Amino acid sequence: MGKKLRTAQDKVEIGKEYSLEDALKRAKEATYTKFDETVDLAVNLGIDPRKSEQMVRGTVVLPHGIGKKVRVLVFAKGEKEKEALEAGADFVGAEDLVDKISKGWLDFDKSVATPDVMGVVGKLGKILGPRGLMPNPKLGTVTFDIARTVKEIKAGKVEYKAEKAGIVHVPIGKVSFDTEKLLENARTVINSIIKAKPATSKGKYLKKIAVSSTMGPGIAVDIASLGKGV
Numbered sequence: 001m002g003k004k005l006r007t008a009q010d011k012v013e014i015g016k017e018y019s020l021e022d023a024l025k026r027a028k029e030a031t032y033t034k035f036d037e038t039v040d041l042a043v044n045l046g047i048d049p050r051k052s053e054q055m056v057r058g059t060v061v062l063p064h065g066i067g068k069k070v071r072v073l074v075f076a077k078g079e080k081e082k083e084a085l086e087a088g089a090d091f092v093g094a095e096d097l098v099d100k101i102s103k104g105w106l107d108f109d110k111s112v113a114t115p116d117v118m119g120v121v122g123k124l125g126k127i128l129g130p131r132g133l134m135p136n137p138k139l140g141t142v143t144f145d146i147a148r149t150v151k152e153i154k155a156g157k158v159e160y161k162a163e164k165a166g167i168v169h170v171p172i173g174k175v176s177f178d179t180e181k182l183l184e185n186a187r188t189v190i191n192s193i194i195k196a197k198p199a200t201s202k203g204k205y206l207k208k209i210a211v212s213s214t215m216g217p218g219i220a221v222d223i224a225s226l227g228k229g230v
Contacts, residue, residue: 017222023211024182028175030216036067036174037214041186043168043193044208047201054200056168057161059139060192064181065156067174072153073097075113075121075135080146084112087150095120101127108133110153112141132159160193166207168193175213186211190226 012026024039031037047054073091074084075098084092091097091108094117101124111128113121113135121135128134135141139159143149160170172185190209197205209221 012217012219015220017220017225019225020186020209020211020221021179021183023219023221024186025179026219027211027213027216028179028182030219031175031213033215036176037216038066038068038171039173039175039177039182040212040214041170041172041189042208042210042212042218043170043190043206045162045166045168045193045201046204046207047162047166047198049162049164049166051200054198055162056193056196056198057138057159058192058196059157059159060170060189061152062156062158062172062185063188064173064177064185066158066171066185067177070110070153071108072150073108073111074146074150075111075117076146077114077117080114080144083146084150087147088154089146089150098124106131106133110141111135112143112146112149112153114144114146115142118142158189160189172211 012030018026027039045056047056049055071090072088074081074089075094076084076092077094081092081094089112098120106127111133115137118135125134137143140149158170160168162168170189172189173182177185190206194206206223209223210218211221212218
């Protein structure tokens, strides 16, 4: 273990749970790299993701964004193509983009599509699906409301989905953010996850919460300290 990593880990007491605010402060203090690391929120849920009715997924707009420029691609034609460009989309097209992506081009972070072109876009399922880049009606990225969707993504809209172990990972900003901004983003995500609780989920829903920077140690959050209103 390197000296910088040891120093970072020394700032976190093993086995201790911190208030959300303190955990975020320590995540900022425990960074040791030269780049602006992403701060990640991990929430372990009391669900069985193998059961479709207990899958937790959704989208939420972070009040302070995630601290990076998001490249948005829109599959659309005609007036909706123009609407996408005016809203700030980085790439807009239909068959031309499908062909480009089929040949290996993937220089974008999020994709949106109007319903009328999904027949063409569907051919990219095996390429975009595993990478989480496929437009999805459940996440609001297959829509005719192109302008609003593009603007929300640019402003900091993030997606989340429970993994096989029932854990949700969501980026909530950068270590360069003020603690208060990270705190607001984290609370917004946690509240969204609470609202997404499946009706069939029994027992304790929020089992564990932790925050960490890209290279830093995980810091446990005291769930009881969150109170009823996160």
